[in-house]
Amino acid sequence: MGVKLAGLTNSWLLRTKRRALAAAVALACASALLPASAQDQSPLDERILEIREQARFVPDKALQQLLKLEPEIAAAAPRTQAEFMTQISATRMGLGRNDIALEFAEKVIAYGKSLHDNAIVAKGMLTKVYVLFAQADVKAAHQLAFEAEKLAMSTSDAALRVQATITAGQTYAEQANFPQALTKLQQAVDMARPATDDPVSLLAALNALSKLYTQMREYDKASAALDELLAETGKIKSPGRMAMAKNTEYGLAIDSGQPKRAMRALLQSLELERKMGAERMVGITLVNLADINLKQHDFPRAAQYAAEALRSSLATQDKSAEAAARANMGQAYLGMGRIAEGKKQYEAGLARYEQENNKPDLQAALREYGEALERAGDLSGAVSAYHRERALSNELFETQRRQSVLELQEKYESEKRQRQIELLSRENQVKGAEIDNRRLQQRVWWLLALVFALASMVVGLLYRKVRHANAQLEVKNMELKAQSTLDPLTSLYNRRHFQDYMRGLNTAAGQKPELEKRAHHRDDIVGALFLLDVDHFKNINDTYGHAAGDAVLKMIAENLRVALRETDMIVRWGGEEFLAFLPAIPRHGVDEIARRILTGISSQAIRYQEHDISVNVSVGFAPFPLAPGDVPLPWERAVNLVDMALYLAKAHGRNRAYGVRGFENFHLTSMEVIEQDLERAWRAGYVDLSVVLGGPPGTPPASPSEHSNVVSIKHAKTGH
Template sequence: MLLAAALLAPLQALAGSEMDQRIIDLRDQIRLFPDQVLAQLLDLQSQTRAEPPRTQAELLVQISAARWQLNQLDAAAATAAQVIAYGRKLGDDVIIAKGMLANSAVATARDDFRAAHQMAIEAEPLALRAGDKSLLVEAELAASTVAKAQGNFPAALAKLQLAVDSARQVGDDPMQLFNATRMLIRFYCTTKDREKAFATLDELTAMTAKQSLPVQMVLLKLSEHTVSSAFDQPERGLRAELDNLALQRRLGASHMLGSTLNNLADSYLKRRDYAQAARYASEALQATKGRNDTDSDATARVNLGHAYLGLGRVAEGKKNFEAGLAWFERFHSKPAQQEVLLEYGQALEDAGDIAGAVAAYHRERALSNELFEAKRQQTVLELQAHYEADKKQRQIELLSNENAHRRQQQRVWWLLAAVFALAAVVVGLLYRKVRHANARLEEKNLELKAQSSLDPLTGLYNRRHFQNTMAALNPDHGRPACDGHGDDIVGAMFLLDADHFKQVNDTYGHAAGDAVLKMIAASLRVALRETDMIVRWGGEEFLAFIPALPRHHIDEVAQRILAAIASQTVRHHGHDISVRVSIGFAPFPLAPAGVPLSWERVVNLTDMALYLAKTTGRNRAFGVRGFDSVRLTSMEEVERDLERAWRSGQVDLNLVLADAPAG
């Protein structure tokens, strides 16, 4: 507690370089004591009015950083905007760049990566033009952070390496090299480069031993935990977190305790030591009480809920999980909500609450579909914008050519009437050019129409195209016919989902996940016919619509899909990744009691069959064959709980295993 008390001591007026150094010293303590440091920074404002503009701007930047650490994001953004306005008023590129980087940090905290990226790329050339090495390090680190969050790992690594090189040239600020090295460690963990991660951690350890700064000691332990957790050294990672907890308590760094206790709870959850996990999650809730640290509070409630579910205290577990999840749904990005819902579903499944697990998975699937649709719409809008820009450019070129033609006509009339024939030739050429431009525009229109029907990643049809196709389908389509051998010819729908796909993204990165989705799409093209419609339904989910096949071949198709995907591996950065899928399927049309169901209801039934495959072991398929006793109940009851209807004999389902004959 001595260091915290020292930070609260009364400040004397400092001037010139002493004031700059004081601001830097306080900057280095923001991670440990943001509330105390913010109070002192605000007190310094009255003492910096006679200081140079860049000193005043740096003070505002650190006030913004302290507010960001305290989750006062609106105030942090307003302070950053104040710095930008101040810099523009003075025409000072350094001050403008500092304000942009402060704003980029706030945007990143809000998961607004588009705004963060824009601010970072605008700040970097200003730093280069100013020749300020320290500012350049900050700009390159900000650009790297945003590139990594967007999944652009080559750009992130390039910026990080530039930042480290620039930081080595800044001799009077050791924290810049320290921070750049820490970010490099996190990058190597994300890309699973074990050798470089541990080598860089050794470099950071030597740096910390040499400088002996409390903030570096705390952050070093965080980095050690990150590396150990990423490369299967759980014991070392746990020791690092426990040492860090003791160090933070000794320093009085209460602001960081919630995050550290949550990390410990998460470590014990991975070990399935639910009692210890519940202990540290409860301590995290106590540590965040009375603070504006809703993120840590929500994470603690999710961890506590998970621990209680593991201990068999299902009602308490669900209550805490839902409380934490409510905050994530209100304030966090949708990918973060999706991750929490997947964890919730798995915890409920492990606790034996299958109905609750299916409900959580359905919530996750709805969110996944929403994200997928938003991404698709964004892609279409980008294509439309590109098309409009191209169209506008061609119109400008056409107008320019027309103006040139008019000027040529005037010259022709001024010179000789005989040259009028040459003008006619020019008009003919221009007419051909206009026709060519119109043809190109028509080609672009057709290309845009085709792209709006396809998923940009896999090249498969998208959900919108499938919905339009089904809406236009002849009502008599799919009505059972006979193949001449006494077997019905029907249609069929297959809905499949990649098993444990989140683990692929978490372990190997989203680029690996995209490669897996492309592999599944390619396997489906091989397993099915050209006349069959294959659709990227959303996220890691695919739908196949087969217009016509003998009824007794439906199970064989399900097994063929299981086998085709299981036989493939994806090679990604030296790792062989294999995946399996779970499938729900049904003939189409499906007509309980002689009343055909709409295609939407058939897809819903296949979705429920898919979840039944998920909850009974994965890497298998469940198919709806028919309805034995549907008159004893209603289709609404069947659709509400397919598994119960099956087990009570109201629905005829068939199980197809990946390694067993279909039938």
């Protein structure tokens, strides 16, 4: 519940937050890029060194100090000039002027190239990486980060090499390549330890390493890195660095289920930031304080912190913090029953992410918005938010699917080209051998037989190698295909496989004539679709940690395997959602299967770190195909209708299943009207629903004869 701008949890600002933190940590390291040896520093270098800490925490004051040095810079050494421009870029970015920051980063790169100084060029490239991150141009930032690291490692600048390695590690983490990220950040820590005259490099490396371990949910290792970070930070007596370390402690504490420690770390950080006058950091910390109070359902205090965060972010023109503050304020107002005010503030926060075209964060925000409206009793508003989230989810999935297909196709084409090159090379070798054979035949006839024999052996060996290479490629393609169809956590089929299967079913069956026949004649044997969602799954993650959430998802997957048949297709639909497609069951047994799913899952409890976690699910279901007006719906629309039934189940109390059994008086309405608002269509008598109620947690599955929790409802004109 709530929005935060620091820490490493699965809140809806996670991706934006990671980029912001990556840039912040790297900028902290970037500010250390003065000559490694103190004895080589000029008085001007020392003054820039003093300003660099100001640049990180109070960029407005640092910029004033830097501009005072400008008259002296023209006569300074090249690396001093480059450092000056780097700090100008850092302060401008800290003040939200990414355009000017990018301009100065480009100047550093051009200046370094004119001097043929790789250290200056690499420094400029890294500075540009951070600005690209701030502009959300992630792909370009990732590519440039790796180029900058390669160039930096060719120089003798120790601080620069540490900074580049940290940035490469954070880039791998952004790409979810945690093994490579861990290797890089451990290397950065090892490189930074000897640099005793540059403690900032070690602090930046330890900070990044602790956050990565938290992100990987290795909390013991994250805590060890944090302890060293706090100890090293205490040595330099920098309030700003200590505030950064406390924010890292907050991220670890909130993710590992230590809310009291998280609250304490935030309050300590806030005190340090206010003493420094670091107003942008203050705004972010206030956002996090609002978030943690939302988790504890202290809505008045959350609203107070959110209001303070909003005032701070407006003063500093920090648009991301402003959006987060408004969203948290909206949730707090909704929690207090002030629905109109809450919706106004939350919508204002959402507008910012729509402006940024930040679709993943917007999707998660809409999901939380719907849940908050549901808790506040605004079911129509919750349904609207849910539909917006679902449309965005489908769009993102299709984008991801297309990208994955293109990547797989590119990989296959690359391997195919490589194989063709190898074959051509081998053909050239054979042709060369044949030419040599002709020459030898003219000169020494008695060696002809031997040469042909050798040539035959070479061709045979090459042919065998080609066959072996093709076989290996086939095996790898099969492995890749298998991996692309399964969810790695639950080993269930993934959403892409289900979609491909249904498209293939359409093609193979000629648009499903047999299913159409079933729909027209209402056969006793039908297919069925079940879509289920874990109730209050976010609370499980927030309370017990993500490892507990993963255990819950695996438990549900196992229960579905037990409750359903081997011939049924079970799919990890996304997040905490699962889908099951049953190709052939008795029509009268559809409700019974929904009941079996509900009670089978609620009867289980997960034992996790001395806690028993009980789980319920909500289910939407329908026979398949659905045929309003005797025209079968495409499978996509059938799944969408089941999805709407699932949301009705959640909106009407959870731990239950809503099933679409059929349609009545369809000539008086249309499918578009029904899809726009399923509940209204139900109340108007156009949709025939059945409701299956789940039992309390721990209730053993009932026998097939116990159907008292199944209710058939054709319409609900007088309420439900």
